[in-house]
Amino acid sequence: MDTSCSVCGTPLDEGGGCVTCAAKGEGLVLVLRNAYSQVRELHGLLEEQGLAAEMEKVPGTTPQERHHPRWNLYVPEAELEAARAFLGRDWAGLLDDAGAREAAARGAEGVDLDAGGEIACPACGHRFTVSVAQPDCPECGLSLGAPEPAAGDER
Numbered sequence: 001m002d003t004s005c006s007v008c009g010t011p012l013d014e015g016g017g018c019v020t021c022a023a024k025g026e027g028l029v030l031v032l033r034n035a036y037s038q039v040r041e042l043h044g045l046l047e048e049q050g051l052a053a054e055m056e057k058v059p060g061t062t063p064q065e066r067h068h069p070r071w072n073l074y075v076p077e078a079e080l081e082a083a084r085a086f087l088g089r090d091w092a093g094l095l096d097d098a099g100a101r102e103a104a105a106r107g108a109e110g111v112d113l114d115a116g117g118e119i120a121c122p123a124c125g126h127r128f129t130v131s132v133a134q135p136d137c138p139e140c141g142l143s144l145g146a147p148e149p150a151a152g153d154e155r
Helices: 017-024 036-048 061-067 077-096 098-109
Strands: 028-035 054-057 070-076 116-122 128-129
Touching: 017 054, 017 070, 028 036, 028 077, 036 054, 036 070, 036 077, 070 077, 077 116
Parallel strands: none
Antiparallel strands: 028 070, 054 070, 116 128
């Protein structure tokens, strides 16, 4: 049995349903998929802008995903451009932040997981020993494990 939606690539729930396609059927559009803390923060920022943001847990297909699930952030289709414009301004503001520029530089360097040993987390800079059993940064939770299937808007 295929574990991902053939339309958008979202992992299917236990009943074979796709949460992303179901949300689309209700007039919602996927803005992004990420860890709970990031989605919750952006959800709150969008609500402060008067947008009707919604979030939903994505079913996990691996033990790691079930332990640290990813979440979808949606807005009504009519509010998509306003959400994108706001988030674009919010993210653009990071360019003036030295810490954000340093994080972007770390991310651009990449990480060789096959080499093993100690690495610097691309997101927060914390140094830790990465392994297949522990691919997440213990400081910020960034997962360096196997990539997720692409969401429809990420393809």
